[in-house]
Amino acid sequence: MxxxxxxxxxxxxxxxxxxxxxxxxxxxxxxxxxxxxxxxxxxxxxxxxxxxxxxxxxxxxxxxxxxxxxxxxxxxxxxxxxxxxxxxxxxxxxxxxxxxxxxxxxxxxxxxxxxxxxxxxxxxxxxxxxxxxxxxxxxxxxxxxxxxxxxxxxxxxxxxxxxxxxxxxxxxxxxxxxxxxxxxxxxxxxxxxxxxxxxxxxxxxxxxxxxxxxxxxPADVFDYPANVAVAGIINDPPMTILAGRLHGGRICFDGGLELSARGHLAKLPPGAYRFGIRATEINLTEAGGVSGHVTFSEVSGSETFLHVVTALGEAVVQLQGIHHVLNGARISLSFSPERLFVFAAHGEGKLLRAPKDGEN
The missing domain is CATH 3.40.50.300 (P-loop containing nucleotide triphosphate hydrolases)
Structure with missing residues (x-):
């Protein structure tokens, strides 16, 4: 049938x-x-x-x-x-x-x-x-x-x-x-x-x-979203997408942050890309990372969602537990390159690499 x-x-x-x-x-x-x-x-x-x-x-x-x-x-x-x-x-x-x-x-x-x-x-x-x-x-x-x-x-x-x-x-x-x-x-x-x-x-x-x-x-779509649009739809809150370039084994984000291109990113050819990071994979840090200011803070159940404007672009952070963060507060964010999704810089942004690639 x-x-x-x-x-x-x-x-x-x-x-x-x-x-x-x-x-x-x-x-x-x-x-x-x-x-x-x-x-x-x-x-x-x-x-x-x-x-x-x-x-x-x-x-x-x-x-x-x-x-x-x-x-x-x-x-x-x-x-x-x-x-x-x-x-x-x-x-x-x-x-x-x-x-x-x-x-x-x-x-x-x-x-x-x-x-x-x-x-x-x-x-x-x-x-x-x-x-x-x-x-x-x-x-x-x-x-x-x-x-x-x-x-x-x-x-x-x-x-x-x-x-x-x-x-x-x-x-x-x-x-x-x-x-x-x-x-x-x-x-x-x-x-x-x-x-x-x-x-x-x-x-x-x-x-x-x-x-x-x-x-x-479900697991395949979640782990390997076909493009930038799917990455936004399959995640709640939507995945944060940041522009950057890969050069000399380093990821250079538009806005100044640099990270090592290790793990599943190591064999990517140099060039421009869009990098995706899930809200659950972004952390608050005391030192280093990228600075930004909170535009909206929301506590939902046992989780806290922060909307943050940084030099890299806008990011959404999902934290476990209740965190009282005022709108306008300055915070610093960090994330691991091993958790980055890589999409083509142009067109629909086809998926090129996913964190799961580094586990195989």
Missing amino acids: TLVLENLNLVHDTEVHLNCVSASFAPGRLTTVLGRALAGKTTLLRAIAGLQPVESGKMERDGVDFGVLPPWLRDVAMVYQQFINYPHLNVFDNVAFPLRKRHVAEADVRNRVNTALSMVGLSDFSARKPSALSGGQQQRVALARALVRRAGILLMDEPLVNLDYKLREQLREGFRGLLASQSGGIVIYNTTEPAEAMMLGDQIIVMHEGRVLQAGA
């Missing part, structure tokens, strides 16, 4: 929504589509569901032209970011609706609905109307209604974005169990959160401005 997309294109009023999008989705696997707002993620799901016609390209499922089928014959269930429920039906009947439309036996309806409600934590709310629920609970009703269908293709467009953090964590674990119970089903899950994409996906597709930039296993 593999779904294959080939060169899907959609342009509306000169705005590109899909640009030569090709991808494949295997049964029994959960694919996360990761990208920022307006990346084309929702348009892609709507095209697969048959709700958005494309201008060109092909969709095939097991060799059959999937794109010519009307939406009701595609065996697709979809969960939207904005929940949609029937206000005149209680929770149980909302979830049961697609099963009853398909004339499923009532005993089976009850079992499947109760299982779905238990999965999303709404077992005690089956008799309530949607108007008596919170926004997060209503989203879970819509989610349960999609899950109960056991469709061949399940599309999820940021379904957890309106839920609180604890419930999101709980439901993410539930999705893994759901996938195991949906043997043979294809699950495609849109998200803007790199951590969610990494946690859930057997495969990640990174989209940006209507294009697929990279697809692969």
